Amino acid sequence: MIFLTYIPLGLLALLLWTLVRKSAYKAVPCFFAYTAFAVAADVTRFLVHNHRHPYYAAYWFTEAGYDLLGILVMYEVLRTVLGNLTRAWWARLIFPAVLVAGVGISLARADVVPSRLGGLLFYIVVGEIAVRFVQVFVFAGLVTLVPLLGLRWRQYPFGVATGFGLYATVMLLTTTKFSDFGTRFKFLWGVTSLVAYSLAVLIWIWFFSVPQKAETPSSELSAPSPGDLKQYKDALRRMR
Amino acid sequence: MFSIIFTWLIVAWGALSCIYMLRCAWSRFPKRDVDVDDVIPFLYPVDISLAESLLDPATEFEFRWKLGPPQFREAQRKRMRLFLELTRRMAHNSKVLVEYADSEKNRQDPRRAGLASTLQEKAIEVRLYSLLTGIKLRFWLLLRTDIWNAKPVLAHLRTAGEIDGLQTYSALKVAAAAAFMQLPPDELDSLTRNL
Numbered sequence: 001m002i003f004l005t006y007i008p009l010g011l012l013a014l015l016l017w018t019l020v021r022k023s024a025y026k027a028v029p030c031f032f033a034y035t036a037f038a039v040a041a042d043v044t045r046f047l048v049h050n051h052r053h054p055y056y057a058a059y060w061f062t063e064a065g066y067d068l069l070g071i072l073v074m075y076e077v078l079r080t081v082l083g084n085l086t087r088a089w090w091a092r093l094i095f096p097a098v099l100v101a102g103v104g105i106s107l108a109r110a111d112v113v114p115s116r117l118g119g120l121l122f123y124i125v126v127g128e129i130a131v132r133f134v135q136v137f138v139f140a141g142l143v144t145l146v147p148l149l150g151l152r153w154r155q156y157p158f159g160v161a162t163g164f165g166l167y168a169t170v171m172l173l174t175t176t177k178f179s180d181f182g183t184r185f186k187f188l189w190g191v192t193s194l195v196a197y198s199l200a201v202l203i204w205i206w207f208f209s210v211p212q213k214a215e216t217p218s219s220e221l222s223a224p225s226p227g228d229l230k231q232y233k234d235a236l237r238r239m240r
Numbered sequence: 241m242f243s244i245i246f247t248w249l250i251v252a253w254g255a256l257s258c259i260y261m262l263r264c265a266w267s268r269f270p271k272r273d274v275d276v277d278d279v280i281p282f283l284y285p286v287d288i289s290l291a292e293s294l295l296d297p298a299t300e301f302e303f304r305w306k307l308g309p310p311q312f313r314e315a316q317r318k319r320m321r322l323f324l325e326l327t328r329r330m331a332h333n334s335k336v337l338v339e340y341a342d343s344e345k346n347r348q349d350p351r352r353a354g355l356a357s358t359l360q361e362k363a364i365e366v367r368l369y370s371l372l373t374g375i376k377l378r379f380w381l382l383l384r385t386d387i388w389n390a391k392p393v394l395a396h397l398r399t400a401g402e403i404d405g406l407q408t409y410s411a412l413k414v415a416a417a418a419a420f421m422q423l424p425p426d427e428l429d430s431l432t433r434n435l
Contacts, residue, residue, distance in 0.1 A: 088401040105250070108243035136254040143257035149367045150338035153264065162261055169254030176247055 009042040011201040018208045030076040031160050034069040064124050070131040074138050077157040102133035132168040139165020159207025163200035170196035279340045283434035284329040291406055294323045297395040319394055324377045330409055331370035333435060334363035355419040362412040365403050372400035
């Protein structure tokens with residue numbers, strides 16, 4: 001059973017290799033950092049899984065790291081997508097607004113469903129749920145925006161958002177049900193999170209394996225022929 | 241209580257998005273090769289000079305000056321509906337061009353792919369402008385903001401999301417002319433007429 005828990009580690013290693021092979025760290029550096037951190041975190045957890053206290057420390061330390069990097073990745077996704085669409089001043093406010101909404105709902109939820117954890121661990125869990133909210137907001141927002149603007153899905157940031165969106169939706173659903181069913185639901189919760197995370201990693205591997213839409217740098221463009229230019233000028237003249 | 245309702249709403253939104261993505265993946269992100277024949281007959285003509293006059297503050301001032309308040313309100317609503325129709329057409333045309341540019345980008349010829357990239361960029365800007373302007377216009381028309389004495393000024397719709405609508409649409413037309421340069425003159429004529 002313990003080895004099944006580390007299936008995502010194998011998949012994450014494959015994802016990291018894919019990212020390196022495709023030089024995707026240039027396009028999505030935060031996501032690359034997240035993947036590298038996830039591999040290192042899972043390896044550390046695996047190495048110390050037989051030692052109670054080191055495992056406890058490693059688990060919570062890496063959970064805090066996941067929170068932080070999860071937020072950075074969502075910032076990267078929004079910055080890339082919105083940066084290509086608009087230069088409006090309010091576009092810069094979207095991410096802080098989403099973040100505030102996520103933290104607000106997570107804190108309100110923590111008030112309704114009290115946690116047994118205290119101190120720093122409580123804030124790590126609140127942060128984790130806030131990150132899940134942010135991930136669902138960003139994913140669902142993009143799914144709404146893409147057909148409206150006629151964008152294409154085959155882009156790295158959309159792939160990143162899809163993987164996180166699927167995982168975060170499943171985790172929010174199971175966490176909410178977990179608070180209803182209590183510890184009886186623990187096994188199912190563990191299995192569901194494992195399957196959802198593995199699916200998310202498979203989605204990332206698929207998105208990063210297929211080539212992104214080719215962007216042609218303008219410096220490589222050949223000059224149009226004089227005939228083409230004349231035709232172009234005629235067309236412009238007719239438009240006016 | 242509200243936080244739980246919000247949580248469920250967000251989970252539902254996320255789940256619906258996952259189902260949508262699954263449907264897209266099932267149909268392999270439907271993508272048809274759009275060629276020139278799928279563009280020109282599908283475009284709706286946009287009268288830019290009409291749009292210019294609707295967004296002209298001087299024209300609006302003249303209306304306000306000449307008409308009484310109830311007549312001006314009625315005229316303003318008519319002008320809003322007319323501009324909404326123009327933005328709808330702009331959005332439709334840019335959608336057609338985005339699809340065309342998307343299939344053009346797959347070509348081996350780097351020049352055509354580059355022109356298609358520029359065309360797509362401009363078309364997406366126009367769609368964003370049309371979307372933002374459409375929301376604003378529908379809001380004005382729905383809530384009848386004139387009743388509350390907050391008179392909507394059409395000239396303010398020239399830019400939305402820091403995108404100058406008419407300028408961007410003109411840039412889209414230029415980009416389309418460049419991308420369709422290979423067309424025979426009569427077809428290029430139809431394109432310029434329809435856009």
